[in-house]
Amino acid sequence: MSNILDLTLVDLVEKIKKKDLSSKEITKTYIERSEKSKKLNTYITEDFESALKKADNFDNKPNFDKKLPGIPIAVKDLFCTKNIRTTAGSKILENFIPTYESTVTNNLWNEGAILLGKLNCDEFAMGSSNETSFFGNVQSPVGEKIVPGGSSGGSASALAAKLTPTTIGTDTGGSIRQPASFTGTVGLKPTYGSCSRYGIVAFASSLDQAGPMTRDVKDCALLFSVISSYDSKDSTSINFRREDHFKKLNKSIKGKKIGIPKEYRVDGMPKEIEDLWQKGINIAKDAGAEIIDVSLPNTNYALPTYYIVAPAEASSNLARYDGVKYGFRSQGENLIDMYEKTRSEGFGNEVKRRIMIGTYVLSSGYYDAYYLKAQKVRRLIKNDFDDVYKKVDAILTPSTPSSAFKIGEKTNDPVSMYLNDIFTVPINLAGLPAISIPAGHDQKDYPLGLQIIGKAFDEQNILNIAYSLEQEIKFKNKMNDWWL
Amino acid sequence: MSKKQSNYIIKRNQNNYEVVIGLEVHAQILSESKLFSSSPTKFGAEPNTQVSLVDAAFPGMLPVINEFCIKQAVKTGLGLKAKINKRSIFDRKNYFYADLPQGYQISQYKDPIVGEGFVILDLPSGEKTIGIERLHLEQDAGKSIHDVDPQNTLVDLNRSGVALMEIVSKPDLRSPDEVNAYIKKLRSIMRYLGTCDGNMQEGSLRADVNVSVRKIGEKKLGTRCEIKNVNSIKFMQMAIEHEANRQVDVIEEGGSIDQETRLFDTKKNETRSMRSKEDAHDYRYFPDPDLLPLEVSDDFINDIKRSIPELPDEKKKRFIEKFSLSAYEANILVSDIETSKYFEEVIKNSDVKLSTNWITGELFALLNEKNLEITKSPISAKNLSKLVNLIKDGIISGKIAKSVFELMAKGDKNPADIVEEKGLKQQSDPKLLEQLIDKVVSDNQDKVKEYKSGKEKLFGFFVGQAMKASSGKANPQLINDILKKKLK
Amino acid sequence: MTIDLKTVKKISKLARISVDEEKAKKLESDLNSIFEFIEKLNQLDTSKSKPLTSVVDTKLQLRKDEVKSQNIRDQILKNSPDENKDFFVVPKVVE
Numbered sequence A: 001m002s003n004i005l006d007l008t009l010v011d012l013v014e015k016i017k018k019k020d021l022s023s024k025e026i027t028k029t030y031i032e033r034s035e036k037s038k039k040l041n042t043y044i045t046e047d048f049e050s051a052l053k054k055a056d057n058f059d060n061k062p063n064f065d066k067k068l069p070g071i072p073i074a075v076k077d078l079f080c081t082k083n084i085r086t087t088a089g090s091k092i093l094e095n096f097i098p099t100y101e102s103t104v105t106n107n108l109w110n111e112g113a114i115l116l117g118k119l120n121c122d123e124f125a126m127g128s129s130n131e132t133s134f135f136g137n138v139q140s141p142v143g144e145k146i147v148p149g150g151s152s153g154g155s156a157s158a159l160a161a162k163l164t165p166t167t168i169g170t171d172t173g174g175s176i177r178q179p180a181s182f183t184g185t186v187g188l189k190p191t192y193g194s195c196s197r198y199g200i201v202a203f204a205s206s207l208d209q210a211g212p213m214t215r216d217v218k219d220c221a222l223l224f225s226v227i228s229s230y231d232s233k234d235s236t237s238i239n240f241r242r243e244d245h246f247k248k249l250n251k252s253i254k255g256k257k258i259g260i261p262k263e264y265r266v267d268g269m270p271k272e273i274e275d276l277w278q279k280g281i282n283i284a285k286d287a288g289a290e291i292i293d294v295s296l297p298n299t300n301y302a303l304p305t306y307y308i309v310a311p312a313e314a315s316s317n318l319a320r321y322d323g324v325k326y327g328f329r330s331q332g333e334n335l336i337d338m339y340e341k342t343r344s345e346g347f348g349n350e351v352k353r354r355i356m357i358g359t360y361v362l363s364s365g366y367y368d369a370y371y372l373k374a375q376k377v378r379r380l381i382k383n384d385f386d387d388v389y390k391k392v393d394a395i396l397t398p399s400t401p402s403s404a405f406k407i408g409e410k411t412n413d414p415v416s417m418y419l420n421d422i423f424t425v426p427i428n429l430a431g432l433p434a435i436s437i438p439a440g441h442d443q444k445d446y447p448l449g450l451q452i453i454g455k456a457f458d459e460q461n462i463l464n465i466a467y468s469l470e471q472e473i474k475f476k477n478k479m480n481d482w483w484l
Numbered sequence B: 001m002s003k004k005q006s007n008y009i010i011k012r013n014q015n016n017y018e019v020v021i022g023l024e025v026h027a028q029i030l031s032e033s034k035l036f037s038s039s040p041t042k043f044g045a046e047p048n049t050q051v052s053l054v055d056a057a058f059p060g061m062l063p064v065i066n067e068f069c070i071k072q073a074v075k076t077g078l079g080l081k082a083k084i085n086k087r088s089i090f091d092r093k094n095y096f097y098a099d100l101p102q103g104y105q106i107s108q109y110k111d112p113i114v115g116e117g118f119v120i121l122d123l124p125s126g127e128k129t130i131g132i133e134r135l136h137l138e139q140d141a142g143k144s145i146h147d148v149d150p151q152n153t154l155v156d157l158n159r160s161g162v163a164l165m166e167i168v169s170k171p172d173l174r175s176p177d178e179v180n181a182y183i184k185k186l187r188s189i190m191r192y193l194g195t196c197d198g199n200m201q202e203g204s205l206r207a208d209v210n211v212s213v214r215k216i217g218e219k220k221l222g223t224r225c226e227i228k229n230v231n232s233i234k235f236m237q238m239a240i241e242h243e244a245n246r247q248v249d250v251i252e253e254g255g256s257i258d259q260e261t262r263l264f265d266t267k268k269n270e271t272r273s274m275r276s277k278e279d280a281h282d283y284r285y286f287p288d289p290d291l292l293p294l295e296v297s298d299d300f301i302n303d304i305k306r307s308i309p310e311l312p313d314e315k316k317k318r319f320i321e322k323f324s325l326s327a328y329e330a331n332i333l334v335s336d337i338e339t340s341k342y343f344e345e346v347i348k349n350s351d352v353k354l355s356t357n358w359i360t361g362e363l364f365a366l367l368n369e370k371n372l373e374i375t376k377s378p379i380s381a382k383n384l385s386k387l388v389n390l391i392k393d394g395i396i397s398g399k400i401a402k403s404v405f406e407l408m409a410k411g412d413k414n415p416a417d418i419v420e421e422k423g424l425k426q427q428s429d430p431k432l433l434e435q436l437i438d439k440v441v442s443d444n445q446d447k448v449k450e451y452k453s454g455k456e457k458l459f460g461f462f463v464g465q466a467m468k469a470s471s472g473k474a475n476p477q478l479i480n481d482i483l484k485k486k487l488k
Numbered sequence C: 001m002t003i004d005l006k007t008v009k010k011i012s013k014l015a016r017i018s019v020d021e022e023k024a025k026k027l028e029s030d031l032n033s034i035f036e037f038i039e040k041l042n043q044l045d046t047s048k049s050k051p052l053t054s055v056v057d058t059k060l061q062l063r064k065d066e067v068k069s070q071n072i073r074d075q076i077l078k079n080s081p082d083e084n085k086d087f088f089v090v091p092k093v094v095e
């Protein structure tokens, strides 16, 4: 049994295809472990019973041509799932049951995967520690009372704790890569337009992307190939021929030019992060890559830009949660009163804070000073990357400026919380792909990640580099199953 | 724009005021499906049956734009002789309302699809050009129903997401009559183009009216008030009339006008303030991140250009030049595309002058009386053309024709059949008429004497008697000629 | 720049989120620290930069004018907080 839990996604698929394992065996194993792991608070909604039924159905009528045959998967509760409650971690959607399926999850089921349940996340994906969820904070398997990161914290925690063989999250400013880094897992934020946003509860439309969260790079390549698709239901989805990244995965990075941006060497960065970065550089160099110092001069402005653009879009995207059509409603004396009470009681503090920021930066008299200014800076940030990519094939940085922190440690200081995403946010602003891979541990034995940033639609390249580094890093999780 | 002064002046004490009006017309685009979703747009469906997940703004739903609606907007822009912007942007206009499911309306703000253009009005005083500021695409909201449930407002989202063109005029209008002419002209152009049916009862055409007043001679525009969503021309005119007078009264009393949105109460015939200033709207427009900039190519525009039919102004010019119609006649024949089609069908085989008279006279009277659109005319163009030919060929007299017309109105019969059936053919045989007149003359010897002694007025009497004797069928021209001979 | 209590209340009104005095004060201090951090952008000269709204480098895809959705009223109203089977229902609106 424990053998099943230790298998990667790719291994599981192989074993199912060889009939060494049944879907039912795998599904049952993950359900049993999930049942014993409630302490982590990873699931918002479990769908175990029907998962077992689906596994049975698969075993009775298996289709081994699928890429994820009979594989159980729990997903972030930001993806709308047909007839399964979808909350986005918010009270305002506490009882919302979609009648439709997101394109990304639909791609999973079409390839034979089976839904295990919906995983906890920061409310509307706004947070970096999974502490803003209406359904309570998630603990990291890395250590008791330690945050898994966010917003895809439930996904990262469930993946690292082996409650699901693989998972998907969404990344608006680092929400896949930062929790991956915090939990010793692999997370890919694809190029904007690669995965459809249809059916994903929107946070910031121009930044949101769904992506795979996996145990290793091979799994990541496989899962990414499944979820990336052109979708005519999303006007920002890009129509191009998608490769089979798993088949094309290749660990040779000889001659690849890898940029090291000096601006990511921020003030007060812990030495262990410095060391980790250097370790990554050395490994890449040893593998035959050419290391080139580069400059992304506007990096410092990315976070302030992000904290204008994302809340502005969010303030508008979240206007639909008004108690009229679905979700939570508080009784009011009149329509306006109903709106104000519903939204005040239905949203948590962080969401309200961001709606307020967004409303303010768009309001008359402030639009030019904030929103327009941010859009202009966003252009400069993108130009920085365009310039650097004339010289290099990819960029290597740490994923986060620190390792995982204690629950409650940063909740009273929004800015220090926001600083968590300092290395991930610029990538969303530029719409580029980036992957975080586990690369080491800090003194407390908490995982640390490295980030590889690619050119737009060059996921294959960063997957290859990640794959190559992974071979040398030989990361081993130091978890002790403390919650069991 | 016009050199002519409007005669619509509001007088108070020593002061004369003129009213300055600009219109924001919302025209529903004729399309099968909505602007950003594939739900149907048909009018009158059961509540909430034409609503998709996108229209009701479910979480994760995204807009995908309808190509045909873009074509319709460009087409309308071309009809307004306006500049087409090859790159335009969709923005979100943010506000909360029960029938606005997204909490924002997707509209175009800084970069609309159509820029400046104009329309020409035919006013009794002559032509006047009204500037068009812009035309942009946007989605309609749903409908709030306030008067069914005493405690609650009910919301129907069937309209939610239907494509609208907002056509914004320059403040070039100066009277309720000009507004009337402007709306009718806009509607006429859009109906020619097939881009909007212009049906005001069904809400396909609504307008926000911006009204301000200023003393005559003053250059600066006064502070304006916007009267929201007026849905008939008559109410628009009443609302302007009331609002202009209200503003003049405020100014005359030494007050000043607050820029605000007002609502026209059709029952009380007055406008009232809609929203308090504290709650002033701040729409927080910003480009919709779910949509990319809309780009249209020259080919795209040129294809549409080629599909544009002859429009009322050109048609009017042609009617005047080719058929020697008066400007007045041409105007009424071209103002509605269906009327112009009817007219052109009739004159295909018939005399233009006579056809014009019959259409603008008898036919219009009939349609008016029965309150019918010309497309529902009980007399088809083909049969009216036949009737005109019967008159022209002398088969029946104009007078007989009127009774034939009345019979036709009951069931669109071929007039020739009616004439045949009822024996109404004109009596044009000179021998027969001579016999008939001889009898009239011999029966009225005393009148003949009087006539010959100089009482020439009696000629009409003889004509009447002769016509009567022929049961009205005699050819009046022949009767005249023969009588003149006999009474010499 | 500083955001005062009055502004916080104005924004909360615009955002249709009611805040009591205590929450407004907390928001005031949070927003001020966040905006202090955001103000960093003012150091940057953006006079030559064109605003970037989307990183997507393709043309807007256009949809054919076809009716594809059917009547799904039951689905549309299924999650509604009110019981009504035909309409969404909200507290009476007085214009």
Ligand SMILES: [Mg+2]
Pocket (backbone or CB within 6 Å): B024, B208
């Ligand atoms: Mg308006």
Ligand SMILES: [Zn+2]
Pocket (backbone or CB within 6 Å): B026, B138, B166
């Ligand atoms: Zn409008």
